[in-house]
Amino acid sequence: MSDVVCYCFDVRKDRIVAAIENGCRSVEEVKNLLGVTGNCAGCQPDIEALLEFYGKYPAKS
Numbered sequence: 450m451s452d453v454v455c456y457c458f459d460v461r462k463d464r465i466v467a468a469i470e471n472g473c474r475s476v477e478e479v480k481n482l483l484g485v486t487g488n489c490a491g492c493q494p495d496i497e498a499l500l501e502f503y504g505k506y507p508a509k510s
């Protein structure tokens with residue numbers, strides 16, 4: 450759970466999952482919140498995979 454997904458901004462997987470669980474539903478929304486994909490964008494496929502997996506669960510309202 451503590452793996453770094455975005456090396457440019459040192460963002461770990463648990464923070465991205467938390468963002469998705471709190472309502473982020475697109476790469477753009479996660480980017481706005483955490484900065485991920487804003488530099489080399491090499492982490493974008495991983496963000497998309499996490500969105501696809503965790504986004505299937507209803508967001509907390």
Ligand code: FES
Pocket residue numbers: 454455456457458485486487488489490491492493
């Ligand atoms: S690894 Fe995320 S922007 Fe470069």
